[in-house]
Each structure stands twice: as C-alpha cells, then as structure tokens.
Amino acid sequence: MGMKNHEMVPLPLISAIAGIHRGAVARTLSDLCKHKLVAFERTKKFDGYRLTVLGYDFLALKALCSREAVGSVGNQIGVGKESDVFVGGDIELNDLCLKFHRLGRTSFRKIKEKRDYHKKRKSASWLYLSRLAAAKEFAFLKALHDKSFPVPKPIDVCRHVVVMGLIDGKTLCHMDHIEDPAKLYDRLMALIVKLGRHGLIHGDFNEFNLMMLEDERIVMIDFPQMVSMDHPNAEYYFDRDVQCVRNFIKRKFDYESDDYPRFHEVERKTNLDSELEASGFTKQMRLDLNKAYDEGNFLAHCEADDVNEGDEEGSSGDEQDKDRDDEEPPENNDDDDDESDSDEGTIIQEEDEDVDKEELKQTEIESQQQMKALSKSERFNTWLSTTTSQLSDVDLKELDGECPLLLHPREVEREAELRAEREAYIRVREEADKEEEEMMEETGNSGNTEKEKKKSASKAGPKSVTSTGSTIIPSDEVKRRVSLETFRNKEKARLKVKGKQCAVRRGRKENRNVIKEYDGWI
Numbered sequence: 001m002g003m004k005n006h007e008m009v010p011l012p013l014i015s016a017i018a019g020i021h022r023g024a025v026a027r028t029l030s031d032l033c034k035h036k037l038v039a040f041e042r043t044k045k046f047d048g049y050r051l052t053v054l055g056y057d058f059l060a061l062k063a064l065c066s067r068e069a070v071g072s073v074g075n076q077i078g079v080g081k082e083s084d085v086f087v088g089g090d091i092e093l094n095d096l097c098l099k100f101h102r103l104g105r106t107s108f109r110k111i112k113e114k115r116d117y118h119k120k121r122k123s124a125s126w127l128y129l130s131r132l133a134a135a136k137e138f139a140f141l142k143a144l145h146d147k148s149f150p151v152p153k154p155i156d157v158c159r160h161v162v163v164m165g166l167i168d169g170k171t172l173c174h175m176d177h178i179e180d181p182a183k184l185y186d187r188l189m190a191l192i193v194k195l196g197r198h199g200l201i202h203g204d205f206n207e208f209n210l211m212m213l214e215d216e217r218i219v220m221i222d223f224p225q226m227v228s229m230d231h232p233n234a235e236y237y238f239d240r241d242v243q244c245v246r247n248f249i250k251r252k253f254d255y256e257s258d259d260y261p262r263f264h265e266v267e268r269k270t271n272l273d274s275e276l277e278a279s280g281f282t283k284q285m286r287l288d289l290n291k292a293y294d295e296g297n298f299l300a301h302c303e304a305d306d307v308n309e310g311d312e313e314g315s316s317g318d319e320q321d322k323d324r325d326d327e328e329p330p331e332n333n334d335d336d337d338d339e340s341d342s343d344e345g346t347i348i349q350e351e352d353e354d355v356d357k358e359e360l361k362q363t364e365i366e367s368q369q370q371m372k373a374l375s376k377s378e379r380f381n382t383w384l385s386t387t388t389s390q391l392s393d394v395d396l397k398e399l400d401g402e403c404p405l406l407l408h409p410r411e412v413e414r415e416a417e418l419r420a421e422r423e424a425y426i427r428v429r430e431e432a433d434k435e436e437e438e439m440m441e442e443t444g445n446s447g448n449t450e451k452e453k454k455k456s457a458s459k460a461g462p463k464s465v466t467s468t469g470s471t472i473i474p475s476d477e478v479k480r481r482v483s484l485e486t487f488r489n490k491e492k493a494r495l496k497v498k499g500k501q502c503a504v505r506r507g508r509k510e511n512r513n514v515i516k517e518y519d520g521w522i
C-alpha cells in the first residue's frame with residue numbers, strides 16, 4: 001500500500017498502515033529483509049523500505065493460495081523478455097502454469113537512478129505495469145477461451161501473476177520437423193482469420209508465441225500486443241502477422257504458398273473489444289500498456305498521468321470489481337482516495353490551528369478587558385487603599401510575643417527539630433555566660449548596676465573580645481575566652497556531622513539488629 005505513492009516507504013508509515021507499534025514492525029521488516037522480500041534503502045534525504053520483486057511474488061502467491069487457486073509451485077519452465085514462467089499445481093495437484101509478469105523490470109534500474117521519493121505512481125511503475133500486463137493477459141485469455149480459441153485455460157489472476165492451464169507441447173521455434181507443413185500453414189492462417197473475424201489482430205504472431213501439441217494442434221500462449229481491427233494501423237499489423245507465418249514456414253520447413261489472407265477480405269462477425277473491457281482490462285489500462293510497448297518506455301504512461309486523470313477515475317470501478325479478493329486496493333482509485341484523505345487531513349489541521357489562534361486571541365482580549373474593568377472599579381480601589389493603610393497601622397512590636405504564630409508551621413517544626421541538637425551547645429554557652437558574669441562582678445571595673453552589666457554582656461555576646469582603653473582584660477581571661485570560642489566552634493561542627501552520621505548509623509544499626517533477630521530463621 002505504501003509503495004503506491006512512495007518509492008521507499010518510511011517506517012512510521014508502515015507502522016501506521018499495519019497498525020502495529022514501530023518496534024514490532026521494525027523487527028518484522030528486518031526478518032523480511034533477511035528473506036529478501038523487502039529491501040531497506042538509505043539515500044541522502046530519505047530512509048525507507050521497498051517491496052522487492054520476490055516480495056511482490058509472495059504477496060500474489062499468498063492471495064492465490066488463500067483462494068485455493070494455487071497449491072504448489074514447481075520448476076521454472078520458461079523465461080520471457082518480461083516474464084518468468086513456472087509450473088505449478090492446484091490444491092488437488094493438477095498441473096498449472098504460473099506466469100509472473102516482470103514488465104518494467106529492466107527499466108526499474110533506470111528509475112532507481114533518478115529516484116523520486118514521493119510522486120504519484122511513478123515510483124512503483126514496475127508494480128503497476130506488471131499488474132496491467134497480467135490483467136490484460138488474463139482478460140484476453142478468458143475472452144478467447146470463451147470463444148473457443150486455442151489458448152491455455154484461464155484459471156486466476158492476482159497482482160502480476162496469471163494462473164493458466166499448462167500446455168504439454170513445444171513452442172514452434174523448437175520444432176525441427178513436422179509431418180505436414182502445408183497443414184500447419186493452413187492452421188496458422190485460419191487462426192489469423194478467425195481472430196480477425198472477432199475483431200482482433202494478434203500483432204506478434206510468431207513461432208515464440210505459439211505452441212504445438214503432440215497431435216500437431218496449435219495453441220497461442222502469448223498475445224501481448226493484440227490490437228483491434230479498428231486500430232488505425234490494423235492492416236499493417238494484420239499483414240505483418242501473415243508475412244511472419246509465411247517466412248517461418250518457408251525458412252524452417254521449406255514450404256511456400258500464394259494463398260494467404262488479405263485484410264480487406266476478412267469479414268468481421270463479432271467485436272471482442274467490448275467483452276474485453278467488461279472483463280476488467282479497462283480502456284485506460286490498455287492505453288497505459290500500449291504506450292509503454294509503443295514507445296519502449298515503461299514510464300510513458302506516467303507522463304500522460306495528468307491528461308488521463310479523468311479517464312482513470314472512470315475506470316477504477318471495474319478494477320475494484322476484479323480485485324475484490326485482493327488485499328491490495330485498486331491503484332487508481334486508492335491513489336485518488338489517498339490524496340483526498342491527505343488533503344482532508346491538512347485542511348483539518350489547518351482549521352485546528354486557526355481555531356487555536358482565535359481562541360488565544362479571544363482569551364487575551366477578555367483578560368485585558370477584565371484588567372481594565374478592575375482598575376476602573378471604584379469598589380476595588382477603595383478596598384485596596386483601606387487594606388494598605390490598615391496593614392501599615394499594625395504595630396509589629398506588639399506581636400513580638402506572638403512571633404511563633406507568625407512563623408510558618410514548617411519553620412516551627414524545624415525549630416523543634418533543631419532544639420534537641422542545639423541543647424548541648426546552649427548549655428555550654430549558658431555556663432560560659434555565667435562564668436563571665438561572675439568574673440565581671442569580681443573585677444568590678446564598671447560602676448554599672450547588675451542589670452546594666454547583664455545587658456551589656458548580652459549585647460556584646462560571648463563572641464565579643466573587643467577591648468577599649470578603659471577596659472583591661474587579663475591575659476588569662478583572653479586565653480580562656482579564645483579556648484572557649486574554639487571549643488564552641490568545634491562543638492558546632494561536631495554536632496552538625498553527628499546529626500547526619502547518626503541517622504545513617506542508626507539506620508545501619510537497626511538493619512543489623514533486624515538481621516541478627518532473623519538470623520537462622522530464614
């Protein structure tokens with residue numbers, strides 16, 4: 001499906017199509033790569049997977065097997081310019097002939113050189129053309145078989161594979177000797193005339209496309225360029241077929257005759273063209289295929305895509321009927337659907353973006369309006385000024401005693417947590433203060449009252465060691481204070497570390513205890 005409009009199908013697209021997660025799809029794809037059913041390709045711009053010829057064969061065979069048209073595949077019995085022919089069997093093991101069309105196989109390499117990542121159908125030209133060739137062959141086989149022409153029995157067609165009856169004979173080019181060349185000559189000419197009466201010209205009536213059975217009956221196995229008797233060059237093609245037979249019989253069996261059919265002598269009875277169209281090989285398919293054959297360019301139909309767009313749409317219905325059991329949706333129809341879908345997708349996306357932008361704009365406008373209204377509102381302004389003045393009137397000093405209430409609950413909690421840790425430090429500090437006080441009393445340096453002394457001590461704090469000219473502190477006292485300060489600092493550090501380590505140690509200890517408790521019980 002991805003290859004309908006991608007030369008290399010990117011992984012996300014495969015995942016989306018398969019409805020499987022990318023990881024799973026990538027794994028599946030790598031398995032398929034190992035079996036050469038898909039190939040991974042990396043170019044400067046894009047990475048992706050492409051279906052290989054073998055992969056396409058497997059898809060067709062899978063569908064044919066599930067339809068029970070094919071039960072087995074055997075040896076290769078023929079190689080044509082644009083096909084591989086295999087012997088096969090149905091589910092009851094009756095012989096079959098499987099013809100895998102490879103149209104565009106040679107030109108595919110050229111396409112690769114001028115690779116285009118995403119262009120309608122050009123990318124999968126070989127798939128499309130091979131499929132057209134198979135559809136055409138099957139349609140002709142069916143129509144001719146129904147009119148009792150000597151052709152293999154048409155059994156089924158899927159993608160690029162035609163399933164038909166196996167002819168137990170030899171191609172005329174391999175015949176070295178025949179009993180009656182005149183009889184063969186007459187049979188071949190009669191066949192050309194019979195085709196003409198049904199409005200058809202083979203167009204490539206040669207020894208490679210004709211087989212001879214044991215009883216010397218002739219079977220047409222290949223008619224890739226069959227044209228209508230209404231074709232502008234019909235007479236040329238008709239005469240060329242006749243001349244081909246004359247040359248072959250003369251060259252190989254040395255038989256010549258002046259009795260041969262002329263184009264204007266052929267009386268047309270029926271018109272197989274219309275029946276062929278009804279059988280699924282549409283006018284557009286014929287145009288595409290003929291263009292490829294006529295111009296020898298397997299991309300010729302792509303160049304005419306734009307011109308033929310309308311016709312294709314008309315023809316898609318027939319194709320859809322034909323491929324009812326086929327997993328792959330009709331090319332033309334789906335291409336159009338895909339495009340319309342993707343277009344729709346973009347439109348929806350664009351619409352969404354527009355809606356988002358509009359919404360944003362609307363909200364912005366609304367909020368601006370609200371702001372304006374609020375600033376204009378007298379009620380709001382009065383409330384704001386009253387509240388501000390009330391706040392400024394509040395005497396924070398009065399609230400000093402209630403300070404804890406102003407603290408955030410988390411801060412109160414932390415205070416409590418830290419208190420236990422700090423207790424030792426506080427105790428030491430209190431002791432030091434006490435000693436200091438006593439010492440101050442003893443020295444009696446200042447005439448301050450006890451209250452004032454306390455105040456000054458608390459103001460200066462234990463850290464203060466400043467001395468003025470009027471204050472004489474003995475050197476012993478200075479030493480003591482310094483050592484006390486050092487002790488305090490050490491204690492602080494020790495307490496901090498102890499707090500952290502304790503928790504860790506406690507945890508470890510608990511664990512050890514738990515292990516000990518359960519030792520021998522496990």
Ligand SMILES: Nc1ncnc2c1ncn2[C@@H]1O[C@H](COP(=O)(O)OP(=O)(O)OP(=O)(O)O)[C@@H](O)[C@H]1O
Pocket residue numbers: 077078079080081082083084085097099152164165166167168171208209221222224
């Ligand atoms: N129905 C069949 N039964 C038996 N053998 C067949 C049948 N169809 C084709 N073959 C064999 O396969 C060979 C190739 O088939 P065919 O001519 O249809 O292929 P092609 O690609 O159209 O070849 P080309 O274009 O070179 O003529 C034939 O020469 C013939 O030996």
